[in-house]
Amino acid sequence: MKFTCPNCRQPLLPESINVQTDLALCKACGWTSRVSTLVGVDAETEVLQHPPPGAWYSETESEVVFGATTRSPKAFVLVPFTIGWVAITMGIAYGTQFADGKFSLGRSLIGLPFLLAGLLLVFLTLLSIGGREEVSMRDGVGTVFVGIARFGRRRSLNLAGTESIELGGRNLGGAILLRPQFIVLGGTLTKPRRDFIFEVLKLLKARLDRKQTASPDAP
Numbered sequence: 001m002k003f004t005c006p007n008c009r010q011p012l013l014p015e016s017i018n019v020q021t022d023l024a025l026c027k028a029c030g031w032t033s034r035v036s037t038l039v040g041v042d043a044e045t046e047v048l049q050h051p052p053p054g055a056w057y058s059e060t061e062s063e064v065v066f067g068a069t070t071r072s073p074k075a076f077v078l079v080p081f082t083i084g085w086v087a088i089t090m091g092i093a094y095g096t097q098f099a100d101g102k103f104s105l106g107r108s109l110i111g112l113p114f115l116l117a118g119l120l121l122v123f124l125t126l127l128s129i130g131g132r133e134e135v136s137m138r139d140g141v142g143t144v145f146v147g148i149a150r151f152g153r154r155r156s157l158n159l160a161g162t163e164s165i166e167l168g169g170r171n172l173g174g175a176i177l178l179r180p181q182f183i184v185l186g187g188t189l190t191k192p193r194r195d196f197i198f199e200v201l202k203l204l205k206a207r208l209d210r211k212q213t214a215s216p217d218a219p
């Protein structure tokens with residue numbers, strides 16, 4: 001079985017692994033870990049290196065970035081629906097005011113929730129055309145981004161403070177839920193992409209836990 005250094009991700013050479021003393025010393029970075037905590041790294045690397053189409057995972061010495069495109073065939077439904085929604089509701093609430101040539105407070109107020117729903121629909125529609133959900137982290141601390149190009153919603157994430165990573169129920173549309181921060185992600189992704197993000201989050205959390213319990217006090 002091959003092992004990878006939990007600190008720098010370089011492969012551990014067989015001669016640097018001592019099963020009797022349960023110690024492994026990374027030649028690349030000098031990190032010492034317990035061999036017993038290294039089990040499973042192989043399977044982990046396998047998952048990380050094979051994202052499904054439309055998903056990605058990349059790792060440098062300092063940063064981990066993974067995510068998936070929110071592009072989806074739903075766009076074919078969302079685009080005409082959103083255009084229709086905005087045209088009809090905005091036409092009734094505000095267009096009529098322009099047509100009458102006078103301001104109506106009542107119609108303006110009634111129109112507001114439809115305007116907000118319209119904006120949300122536009123956002124979801126743009127996501128379905130070409131957005132992404134992406135996590136970037138440094139030692140388990142980083143951001144979760146949902147949006148298009150540079151525009152969208154960012155939330156900070158500290159994986160060390162996360163107690164559970166689960167797939168939410170039907171009320172969350174099957175999205176991934178991180179507690180106790182209550183960060184929801186993957187809601188706009190197809191199932192294979194969301195499952196991949198779910199696995200990556202769990203692996204990174206496990207890696208973080210392993211790193212915290214790994215022994216830096218060895219010879």
Ligand SMILES: [Zn+2]
Nearest residue numbers: 005008026029
């Ligand atoms: Zn190392």
